Amino acid sequence: MIHMDDTQLLRYSRQILLPQIDISGQQQLCQARVLIIGVGGLGSPVALYLAAAGVGYLTLVDFDQVDLTNLQRQIIYTTDQLNYDKTHAAKEKLHALNPTINIITYNEKLTAETLAMQVKIADLIIDCSDNFVTRFQLNKICVAQRKPLISGAAVGFEGQISVFLLNQTTSPCYHCLYEEAKDTDESCNQTGVIAPLVGIIGSMQATEAIKILLNIGKSLCGKLLILNALTLQWRTLKLNQDPNCPVCGTLSLTC
Amino acid sequence: MTITVKFFASLREEVGHHELQFNIDNSLTIEEIWSKACGKMPLPPHILMAINMQYVDKTALVNIGDEVAFFPPVTGG
Numbered sequence: 664m665i666h667m668d669d670t671q672l673l674r675y676s677r678q679i680l681l682p683q684i685d686i687s688g689q690q691q692l693c694q695a696r697v698l699i700i701g702v703g704g705l706g707s708p709v710a711l712y713l714a715a716a717g718v719g720y721l722t723l724v725d726f727d728q729v730d731l732t733n734l735q736r737q738i739i740y741t742t743d744q745l746n747y748d749k750t751h752a753a754k755e756k757l758h759a760l761n762p763t764i765n766i767i768t769y770n771e772k773l774t775a776e777t778l779a780m781q782v783k784i785a786d787l788i789i790d791c792s793d794n795f796v797t798r799f800q801l802n803k804i805c806v807a808q809r810k811p812l813i814s815g816a817a818v819g820f821e822g823q824i825s826v827f828l829l830n831q832t833t834s835p836c837y838h839c840l841y842e843e844a845k846d847t848d849e850s851c852n853q854t855g856v857i858a859p860l861v862g863i864i865g866s867m868q869a870t871e872a873i874k875i876l877l878n879i880g881k882s883l884c885g886k887l888l889i890l891n892a893l894t895l896q897w898r899t900l901k902l903n904q905d906p907n908c909p910v911c912g913t914l915s916l917t918c
Numbered sequence: 919m920t921i922t923v924k925f926f927a928s929l930r931e932e933v934g935h936h937e938l939q940f941n942i943d944n945s946l947t948i949e950e951i952w953s954k955a956c957g958k959m960p961l962p963p964h965i966l967m968a969i970n971m972q973y974v975d976k977t978a979l980v981n982i983g984d985e986v987a988f989f990p991p992v993t994g995g
């Protein structure tokens with residue numbers, strides 16, 4: 664276990680006070696490796712909260728640059744960072760918040776090999792991307808490598824979040840939820856999204872991440888939460904593993 | 919003999935209904951329920967479907983008394 668000095672003990676004191684976390688939990692967080700795919704509306708609160716909580720190694724992946732239209736909801740960025748590479752701009756902000764953590768950045772679209780390698784070295788993966796292509800690709804790799812995947816999405820006034828504990832053979836995967844088909848382009852680029860909605864969903868992704876890293880509580884695995892921000896009503900759907908799922912299903916594993 | 923069909927988020931505008939109730943005589947697949955409720959409009963790709971809050975695929979059977987719900991896909995981030 665790593666040693667924490669007095670300033671670190673003080674920095675994290677409000678979560679070390681929690682019996683579910685304590686010093687040993689904080690030490691675990693300080694050694695944890697989390698891969699964040701997409702540093703936009705969801706990735707902003709996810710990265711900020713995990714950095715603040717002291718997750719020791721954050722890897723940020725996003726190919727984009729900071730655009731004026733991002734600032735309405737991607738709260739990790741500020742106006743002086745317009746046109747910066749997103750992951751570099753985010754790293755600057757995260758290190759200002761917590762200089763004790765390690766941040767690795769990839770401001771590019773990762774090749775399948777590099778993505779697989781990054782998944783392999785991560786303890787868990789958080790999908791904050793904005794398109795089906797990335798979501799399906801990431802899911803396949805996480806299923807193959809049996810890594811926990813926390814998936815969030817938001818558009819308009821509608822948010823969704825689920826957890827796939829792919830290290831457990833009974834867990835559903837993202838493909839059990841969404842069949843692979845042509846991309847529908849339902850991303851915020853085209854359709855708009857209310858700013859705090861990505862904060863709500865992203866904050867819940869970060870909460871699930873801390874719980875899974877520390878193995879405390881009960882995760883959302885096996886459930887899909889759907890939020891309608893216009894009424895602030897949640898629907899909870901039960902989600903089972905699809906035995907015919909071409910990615911994780913037991914019936915399709917013919918080899 | 920009734921079932922309840924609910925539409926969520928942007929589907930409400932596309933379909934023109936929040937909630938429908940109608941009678942069925944025997945079990946139908948959820949895809950057949952969609953056709954009954956939405957006429958010629960085909961089942962959109964990636965749509966999420968649930969019967970009594972349990973996620974299902976389009977071949978799932980709907981029985982009398984069930985609540986059927988349709989949700990649009992969400993991928994934005």
Ligand SMILES: [Zn+2]
Nearest residue numbers: 836839908911
């Ligand atoms: Zn699956």
